Amino acid sequence: MNIASVRRPIIPPTPPRAPDNLSFFGRLAVIKQNMIATWGQRAYEEEIIQGRFFLHKSFILNRPEAIRHVLLSNYQNYSRTPAGIRMLRPVLGEGLLLAEGHAWTFQRRTLSPAFTPRATANLVPHMTAVLDETIAKLDARTNEPVDLREIMQRMTLEIAGRTMFSFGMDRHGPTLRNFVMEYGERLGRAYFLDMVLPVSWPTPMDRARARFRTRWTEFVAMLIAERRAAGKKDGAPPRDLFDFMDEARDPETGKGFSDEQLVDEVATMILAGHETTATALFWALYLLALDPDTQEEVASETRGEHLDSMADIDRQKFTRAVVDETMRLYPPAFLIARAARDKDNVAGAEVSKGDIIMIAPWLLHRHEKLWDQPNAFIPKRFMSKEPPDRFAYLPFGAGPRVCIGAPFAQAESVLALARLIGAFRVELADATPVIPCGVVTTQPDHSPMFRITRR
Template sequence: MNIASVRRPIVPPSPPRAPDDMSFFGRLAVIRQNMIATWGQRAYEEEIIQGRFFLRKSFILNRPDAIRHVLLSNYENYTRTPAGIRMLRPVLGEGLLIAEGHAWTFQRRTLAPAFTPRATANLVPHMTAVLDETIAKLDAQTGEAVNLRELMQRMTLEIAGRTMFSFGMDRHGPTLRNFVTEYGERLGRPYFLDMLLPVSWPTPMDRARARFRRRWTEFVAMLIAERRAAGKKDGAPPQDLFDLMDQARDPETGKGFSDAQLVDEVATMILAGHETTATALFWALYLLALDPDTQEEVASETRSEHLDSIADIDRQKFTRAVIDETMRLYPPAFLIARAARDKDDVAGIAVGKGDVIMIAPWLLHRHEELWDQPNAFIPKRFMSTEAPDRFAYLPFGAGPRVCIGAPFAQAESVLALARLIGAFRVELVDANPVIPCGVVTTQPDHSPMFRITRR
């Protein structure tokens, strides 16, 4: 994909690439701190890399037709790895991201109506209300050093709370953020035994995760009880995601979610919704602070818009391209790992039962054979008539298990970035590079301070 550019694009900082001959134990030591830093130059150049993952063969796929086969053509043959299940189940339970087989089919069919473009459009007023409040708070901090990463986390959590429950997160937000921080800093990182043992064999960390899960599900159940107590007017249309999910019925069986299932689905939507969007917005603001010219293009596109409907959001073509390019360089989900249920043939390579398939959007999005200037920030590549291959760009996954909340996340991200950059000029306070770390999501190694000024 060739991109013509009048000026030299910025190349944001990234972790140094690992030696291709890094030892197994060397990689193991790095994985818990930054998975991204375990990949060497070969991973950015070759289509398929074969190796070993403990006692199993492993394959890194950077070839779109091979990825299409695994995520679409034969997706039922590939399930989450034991380590992936261990990392996600304590916070997501048996929700949509974890479920397999008939359970997943039931959940996907049942939830689909809640995440249509029309349903998303009805939730935009909740988003704009939170953005109005965020901009008002920032007005009081103009000229000061501001932690925009923390602000994005609080803002997207508030949007998640209001779109899910129609109430703010003033009382419950700090508790929820504490849960997220506690899990991400300790329990959400893989340990040696997590990767070695089958899921049916509990590890010492699994016991700690089980204790966390009991507290976490009690908290989510309390939020649901509070929302139900608030109720809604008889005959009124659904006003939030909880209404839609609570009333949802499988079109084939007529069944809805049990209370326990609803807890897992709500937990999935709140966590997946607010954390990944906050991360994407932070990286977008960081890139625009590094690239003032592109920042001004976003501001210019936004300046004459009211931005209070899906139609308004859809007109922000350049801002959408900035979000798309941000998620290319910093995909929130940096790794998709799958284990083969049975033997298969992938692009002419024999895959055995239990072999591990790794599709890393971090690698795929920066692959030197798939992208022109792969490490550079060039939003206009997404405004080109030459679109990237569908299986070379995976910010939300692909195939039947593509993220159900993608339309919601895209609308929220474009709306938030357009409103914020339309209102404020953003610059970094210091020049220390921010290095992406692959832990649970693609996180910054530290939270830089920004300075904002009114336009």
């Protein structure tokens, strides 16, 4: 994809690339701190890289047709890896993200009506109310350094709480954030035994994760009980995601979710929704602070817009391109790992049962054969008449297991970025480069301070 640009685009900082001859145990030592830093230059140039993962082969796929085969054409042959299950099950349980087979089919069919464009449009007022409050709070902080990453986390958590339950997260937000931080800092990292032992063999960290899960599910169940106590008028339309989910029925069987299943589904939607969106918004604000000219283009597009409906959001074409380009450079899910259930042939490579397939959006989105100036921030590449190959750009995955909440996340991100940049000029108060780290999501290595001024 060739991009014409008058200005020289910015190239944000990234971690140093690993030596291509980095040893297995050297790579293992880096994984726990920053998975992104384990990949060398070959991974950004070659279409398929074959290696070893203990007793099995491993493959990094950067060829779109090979990725299409694994995620779409033959997706049923590929399941989550044992390490991936270990990392996610304590917080997501058997929710949609981890379910397999008939359980996944039932959940997907049942939840789909809650995430249609029409359903998302009904939730926009919750988003705008939180944005109004966030902007009002930021107005009082225009003369001091602000941590926009923390503010985005609090804002998206509040949006998640209101769109899910129709109540604010003032009382419960700190507890929920503590759960997220506790898990991400220690329990959500892959340790040696997590990667080599079968899921049925508990590791020392699994025991700690099990204790975490007990506390976590009790907390989510309490939120559900509080929402149910608030009630809903008979015959009234759904007012939030919980109403949609509580009333949802499988169109084929008429079956709904049990209370235990609802806990896992609510946990999945809150965590997957608020943390990844907060991270994407942080990176967008960081990029716009590095690139004032592009920031002014966003502000110009939003000027005079009400920005309180899906129609308003859809008109923000350039802001949407900024969000798309942000998620290209900093994909929230930096790695999709799958284990082969049976033998297969992927783009000429012989795959055996148990082999590990890695599709890394971080690599794919910066691959030198797929993108012009792959490391540069060029939002207008997403306004081209030639969009990227569907299997070269995977911010939300692809195939039947594509993220069900993608339309919601995209609407929230575009709306929030447009409103924030329309209200404030954003600059960095800290010159220290921010390095992306692959730990659960694509996180910054530190939270820089920003300066904001009213437009």
